[in-house]
Amino acid sequence: MLDQHLSIYTFCCCLQWLLFVQALLVVAASSDSCHFPAIFNFGDSNSDTGGLSAAFGAAPPPHGESFFGKPAGRYCDGRLLIDFIASSLGLPFLSAYLNSIGTNFSQGANFATAGSTIRQPYATLTQSGFSPISMDVQTWEFSQFKSRSQALIQQGLFKDQLPKEEYFSQALYTIDIGQNDLTEGYFRNWTTDEVKSAIPDILDKFVLAIQSIYWEGGRYFWIHNTGPFGCLPYVLDRLTLKAPEVDRFGCGAPFNHVAQLFNQKLNQTLSQLRKDLPLGVFTYVDIYSVKRELLSYAHQHGICCFQWLLLAQAALTVAASSDSCHFPAVFNFGDSNSDTGGLSTAFGAARHPTTSPSFGKLVGRNCDGHLLVDFIASSLDLPFLSTYLNSIGTNFSHGANFATAGSTIRQPYATLTQSGFSPISMDVQT
Ligand SMILES: *[C@@H]1O[C@H](CO)[C@@H](O)[C@H](O)[C@H]1NC(C)=O
Ligand SMILES: *[C@@H]1O[C@H](CO)[C@@H](O)[C@H](O)[C@H]1NC(C)=O
Ligand SMILES: *[C@@H]1O[C@H](CO)[C@@H](O)[C@H](O)[C@H]1NC(C)=O
Ligand SMILES: *[C@@H]1O[C@H](CO)[C@@H](O)[C@H](O)[C@H]1NC(C)=O
Numbered sequence: 001m002l003d004q005h006l007s008i009y010t011f012c013c014c015l016q017w018l019l020f021v022q023a024l025l026v027v028a029a030s031s032d033s034c035h036f037p038a039i040f041n042f043g044d045s046n047s048d049t050g051g052l053s054a055a056f057g058a059a060p061p062p063h064g065e066s067f068f069g070k071p072a073g074r075y076c077d078g079r080l081l082i083d084f085i086a087s088s089l090g091l092p093f094l095s096a097y098l099n100s101i102g103t104n105f106s107q108g109a110n111f112a113t114a115g116s117t118i119r120q121p122y123a124t125l126t127q128s129g130f131s132p133i134s135m136d137v138q139t140w141e142f143s144q145f146k147s148r149s150q151a152l153i154q155q156g157l158f159k160d161q162l163p164k165e166e167y168f169s170q171a172l173y174t175i176d177i178g179q180n181d182l183t184e185g186y187f188r189n190w191t192t193d194e195v196k197s198a199i200p201d202i203l204d205k206f207v208l209a210i211q212s213i214y215w216e217g218g219r220y221f222w223i224h225n226t227g228p229f230g231c232l233p234y235v236l237d238r239l240t241l242k243a244p245e246v247d248r249f250g251c252g253a254p255f256n257h258v259a260q261l262f263n264q265k266l267n268q269t270l271s272q273l274r275k276d277l278p279l280g281v282f283t284y285v286d287i288y289s290v291k292r293e294l295l296s297y298a299h300q301h302g303i304c305c306f307q308w309l310l311l312a313q314a315a316l317t318v319a320a321s322s323d324s325c326h327f328p329a330v331f332n333f334g335d336s337n338s339d340t341g342g343l344s345t346a347f348g349a350a351r352h353p354t355t356s357p358s359f360g361k362l363v364g365r366n367c368d369g370h371l372l373v374d375f376i377a378s379s380l381d382l383p384f385l386s387t388y389l390n391s392i393g394t395n396f397s398h399g400a401n402f403a404t405a406g407s408t409i410r411q412p413y414a415t416l417t418q419s420g421f422s423p424i425s426m427d428v429q430t
Contacts, residue, residue, distance in 0.1 A: 036089050036172040036220065038108040038163050039082075042138045042209070043176035044131075045075045045114035046224070047082040050096035052113040052131055055346065055389060056428055059114075073099070075114045082110070082174060085222075089172070097141050098133075098346060100391040100400075104161050108171060109145055111138035117180045118205050122188065125423060126411050130184055132423040133346070135177055135205065139212040140348035145392065146216055152393045162392070168217045175210075176224035176287070178202065178266070182258055183229055186239050192254045199262050203269050214277045221282045223270065225263040227291040230255025256292075263288055329399035330377055332385055333429045335422070336405030338373040340365055341387040343404040343422055364390070373401070389424075402429035 050073025095103035115131035230252035341364025386394035406422035
């Protein structure tokens with residue numbers, strides 16, 4: 001379903017193989033005096049280790065083939081730069097926040113999803129190819145991750161899967177996002193001038209996200225600038241250029257100029273952030289130059305592959321029938337009538353009075369008490385259902401809940417912010 005769009009993200013893979021040498025060097029250099037016990041990452045496909053896959057369907061083979069031997073949530077056939085950064089700091093690969101199964105957040109969490117933008121996307125994932133988990137949503141998720149993980153630890157629960165409180169101020173906060181905000185403009189048929197004129201607003205939203213992480217205690221920021229997207233096959237394939245606009249490396253010059261302008265303004269923005277958030281340490285990492293070098297001289301560096309995936313995606317089917325009257329588990333699909341925390345976990349959306357005498361706190365239900373699905377579970381002697389998108393403190397021994405408030409059967413016609421309808425429509429839930 002989404003593969004046509006997802007194929008556009010795969011450009012990053014081969015680069016990462018070669019980038020890692022540089023990454024190891026720069027990380028090692030900067031970490032001489034600092035020890036980072038955890039990494040919290042925000043971004044797009046360049047650093048998604050399973051977020052989009054967890055919510056919208058697994059990245060199919062050949063993703064993951066060359067290193068993990070199977071799809072590993074990355075839109076890449078091997079490891080991403082973020083994997084090399086983690087390894088070079090002696091940390092395990094980052095678990096995706098939206099991945100509730102087999103994850104371990106002791107030393108960090110990854111909020112990136114492939115196709116993410118800084119600004120909210122203008123259309124749904126299916127319509128545009130851009131993820132609904134934009135950077136603001138990623139910071140809402142991070143706030144919840146912090147408060148809910150610490151609440152569990154205080155109760156003595158899941159201590160071996162969640163980060164210690166002090167890690168939030170000691171961690172490295174890595175951010176690689178922005179490219180999709182620029183390509184999105186072009187895909188909407190904006191002129192180069194129109195895309196350029198959006199940059200100040202894109203960076204204003206970026207600043208809001210950084211401030212939000214800073215106010216949660218984040219201090220060490222490692223920020224990648226954006227790559228030369230004018231060299232990327234999916235961009236050149238979708239957008240037409242006049243001959244003089246193509247440079248001697250076959251790249252779209254206007255697109256790369258926009259990337260450079262964005263980077264210049266990003267660099268200025270970081271200078272301002274250093275003044276405004278004086279306890280923060282902001283490192284600007286010039287990924288553009290490294291990627292430009294690699295792409296321009298690809299043959300010399302031995303890069304062979306840009307992968308185009310149009311493979312059909314295996315559908316998850318839940319065996320529904322049961323010939324006995326004993327149900328050991330419940331798998332639920334639906335909307336707010338049965339959402340036990342899905343939308344809240346991903347989008348922080350249950351802001352209504354959702355505290356109840358029964359629960360005594362916010363419990364992810366868009367409801368102030370128990371939902372029908374809670375009573376069904378209880379009547380079958382089963383615990384309340386954990387939500388599939390909730391990676392913290394959940395237990396799927398007796399089922400899982402795929403419902404999110406605002407879900408539709410058909411795909412929504414607009415984004416969550418525009419329409420109020422969840423991007424997790426019924427097809428996505430299955
Ligand atoms: C999670 O990872 C940490 C190290 O990063 C390890 O000490 C801990 O045992 C792991 N927890 C589980 C449940 O595997
Ligand atoms: C952009 O223009 C092309 C060609 O005219 C058209 O097919 C496409 O629908 C347009 N895209 C948008 C988002 O308007
Ligand atoms: C970023 O800006 C600083 C000045 O604030 C400048 O010294 C540096 O060269 C710039 N970095 C890049 C990669 O352009
Ligand atoms: C999950 O729930 C089952 C029963 O509902 C229980 O036996 C098991 O110990 C729980 N697992 C954890 C990790 O709490």
